[in-house]
Amino acid sequence: MLISYSVVFFSAIVWQQVNSATITSSGYAPQFSPIFPNLKTPTGVVTSYNPGPYDISATLSTEPLTGFPEPWAAPPTNSAEVLAAYNSIDWSKVPNAPVRKQNPDGSWVVKSDGATDPYCWWSSTNCRTPKASYLPPDIYTCPNKGDWGLNHDDGPFNRYTDSNAAIENPYAEPVLYNFLATHNAHSSLFYIGSNVANYPAAAKRGLNDGHHLCVHTWSHPPLTTQTNSQIVAEFYWTLKAIKAATGVTSKCFRPPQGDVDDRVRAIAWQMGMRNILWDADTNDWAMPAPGGGSLSPKVVDSYFQGWINAYNSGKDTAGHIVLQHELNSATVNMSMFWLPKIQNVFNVVPALACNGITQPYWETNFVYPITNPVNPPATYTVTATTTKAETTTSADSSAPSNANCLPGSFGYGFGDGYGGYCCKTEQDCLDNCLGGACTGPTNPVATGTPVNTIRTSTITTAKPGTTTTKKTTTTKSNTIKPTPSAGSCIAGSSGKKLGDGKIGYCCTTSDDCLDVCRGTACDV
Known part of the structure; x- marks a missing residue:
């Protein structure tokens, strides 16, 4: 259901063709950057990349966008805008992969397309190189050793109005963005269109603070379960919401749950976006909190510590895009807790930056760096000089x-x-x-x-x-932290920094343990 809708001359609604209507010189299918009808130029946003300083003192408006579909519901496929986008796609370059089906528990009715995996279905085989030659490979890792590609799904984190408000709202945006600003960190943010429409001021902050803004669909369905027209609608309304809030048109997307095949990739690519996945997963979304599950935070802690230990011990010689979320209080807490620790070990840059992407939007006046500034501008704004x-x-x-x-x-x-x-x-x-x-x-x-x-x-x-x-x-409180006696831990790991200490082994830092060091003994 539309909240409001303005009738315009839809015969004039077209998608701007950026490349020629043939296969590009790279061999990939041509792309189109959308022109959205009847959009006003947004206010309160930068018009080029902002290196700082960032204002972390401002209170954000909670005024939503108007003229958009009902949040978190499947968006309409029969509007003139969506039909215009649909008709601009060359469907001869969209593979005829089946529309997938899931059981009530989320498992797939058909788990595989067979050994040949003709449509590069990630949910079945983790395939990341399309079988269709006119599509580029997915971006899923950082190519350089020691790079940590920072990214967050499911934002911007909206404020709650129900019984969850007391616990969740202290962590709603701009809390994470403020934290990133004060730690000289930027992220590739994968936005849900419904969240942008509900909280456009948070999306503005994301852009103003130098983060990348990418698409994560309107209502977060597994995309291979959607028809072609439904996929177009999910992408279109999210692209439009980001454009309405910030003035930029994203060239990057991530499918919910990573669920993608060549049919989905081809539609997204022609609508101007490339697929961004990951090669390491925190599973932070599954922790106990609204929208989450029952996974113990200690398990997520162990993943982070394991990655740190593997790198410090020399076992990990690669770079990574590590999936994180700005979904709820638990995920934001987890992200803020571990960011300083991973910054001490890894070169933390946005996921797009570690892949050399400097222009994540069709608006070419935005050119992002691929490294963090050595001497960043101040990230605080102070209204008065006082002691x-x-x-x-x-x-x-x-x-x-x-x-x-x-x-x-x-x-x-x-x-x-x-x-x-x-x-x-x-x-x-x-x-x-x-x-x-x-x-x-x-x-x-x-x-x-x-x-x-x-x-x-x-x-x-x-x-x-x-x-x-x-x-x-x-x-x-003058609290004395416990220090186990020499006999309370097993000798054999303390001070080695090899990450080989099992539970109960002596340690001085978590670098000595397979998991974490608590007191002077390795723990989980």
């Missing part, structure tokens, strides 16, 4: 209203919170932060007398030559 003492305690006013958590760690960001302590992100905990409370080990030592810790940080303002020094006085 201010701030006092925070365990009863921080911004703490989540969770009567079931213990004071003593919230907001410190030191990673010292035991199981049950109040928290805002994983950086407050020894393990993970879920629902405003730390998970993981409980405190085996009594809390001592509170002490004051002075921290001083310098923030460069947007105005050149001006700095603000903030002195923060934090009242925190």
Whole structure:
């Protein structure tokens, strides 16, 4: 159902043909960049790549776009706009692959097309090189050793209005984008059209902060289960929503669940987009949170630590695109917790950047770098230059209203919170932060007398030559972290940094373990 719809002269609606109407010199089928009818030029967005500084202080509007299909419902296929896009495709260059079917549990009715896999169906064989010669291979990894291609699916993370709001909204955008800005990190973002239409201001922030914006369909269906017209509609309305919000037309897409074959690839390619997959998966989407599952966060932690250990030990000599999500509080927490750690080991760049892609849109005035700046511009904007003492305690006013958590760690960001302590992100905990409370080990030592810790940080303002020094006085528990005695761990791993320590082996850092180092013993 359309929220609103404006009638225009649809006979004039065409798709701009970018290349000649023949096979291109590369041997690939021609592509078309869409022209969307009746779109106003968006405001509040950059018109070329923005290297910074980024404003992380602004409050985002929650005003939605109008004139778009019902969010999260299958978009209409019979509108004049979609029909114009459909009729611009050369269907002789779209393989006649079957429309797939799934059982109620999500399993495939037919699991394979046979050993020859004639349509390069990723869900069956992980095929990433199309059998159709006029389609380019999928991008799925970083070609250079040590590159970590940062990317996030399912955004922009919208605010909730139901019973999940209290827990989820503290992690809705721009929380992740602010975190990335303060850590000199950029990501390739794969947006769901419904989320963009509901929260266009977040998409603007994504563009303004120097991230790549790509397509992840309107309603997130497995694309091989859709008819040709349904695939066109899923792509068209998402492309249009991103264009309406930000002014850019994406040249990149990712199929939900990675479900793609040459039929889907051919439609996407002719609509101007190349397929971007991954070669390592955090499975973060499956953690307990809205839209998630029941996977323990410790399992996801073990994946990250395993990748770090493999690289540090020399076992991993490749680059990777590692799938992550901005789906809910759990995935955003996980991303923020591990980003500083992977930055200490890998060269973290956007997934498109590690593949040398500098122009991710049809608008050629956007030219992105393929490396992170060595001396990035300030990412904070400060409205006044002052020196201010701030006092925070365990009863921080911004703490989540969770009567079931213990004071003593919230907001410190030191990673010292035991199981049950109040928290805002994983950086407050020894393990993970879920629902405003730390998970993981409980405190085996009594809390001592509170002490004051002075921290001083310098923030460069947007105005050149001006700095603000903030002195923060934090009242925190003088908690003694446990250190196992020599007899409480098995000798044979500590200090080696080979990543070979099994559970119970001595360790000094997680580089000594197959999983993680807790205290001085390897753990899971």
